[in-house]
Amino acid sequence: MAITTVSRLDMTEVRHMIAEVLSLADDIVLDANDRQNVANLNSYITVLCSDQLDIGTEVCYDGNNELEIASTLKEVTLSVNAYGKNADDLLCKLTESMRFTSVWQRLKRLKMGYLRCSPVHNLPADTATDNQQRAQVDLIFSTNSITQAEVKRGDSVKFNLEVSK
Numbered sequence: 001m002a003i004t005t006v007s008r009l010d011m012t013e014v015r016h017m018i019a020e021v022l023s024l025a026d027d028i029v030l031d032a033n034d035r036q037n038v039a040n041l042n043s044y045i046t047v048l049c050s051d052q053l054d055i056g057t058e059v060c061y062d063g064n065n066e067l068e069i070a071s072t073l074k075e076v077t078l079s080v081n082a083y084g085k086n087a088d089d090l091l092c093k094l095t096e097s098m099r100f101t102s103v104w105q106r107l108k109r110l111k112m113g114y115l116r117c118s119p120v121h122n123l124p125a126d127t128a129t130d131n132q133q134r135a136q137v138d139l140i141f142s143t144n145s146i147t148q149a150e151v152k153r154g155d156s157v158k159f160n161l162e163v164s165k
Helices: 011-021 087-097 101-109
Strands: 003-007 029-031 044-062 067-083 112-117 134-150
Touching: 011 029, 011 044, 011 087, 011 101, 067 087, 087 134, 101 112
Parallel strands: 029 044
Antiparallel strands: 003 134, 044 067, 067 134, 112 134
């Protein structure tokens, strides 16, 4: 039995979308799970998928292709952190931009829908050498993950009947 992922949350594409919305280079919108050297960056953004809540699943059977298809609707929380100059302003621009048609169309291609966001939190980080600006926001989306599994159907069944005396 082969189980295949047809579609799921693509964090690389989400980071590309955030970079595009904020008019930033892709290489400064980083995966928060990857340890990267940011010492040479004046400002950057990290994105982390912090929570995925299953809302419901629909399971269908495609008899022609002998596939069982599970479509799971999820509520996904992405934690976005901005570091450097104007960190707060960048995240405010991001949350305000989520309402534009061009962003909704891009999200639709990613099989995502924007639901809401948390307040933007200003979290300056004091270090021994300087005071770095930092801001954080949670973006909440709906996503539709689709997986499928081969399920062979039985076209005919052979019965052996034995009569006992």
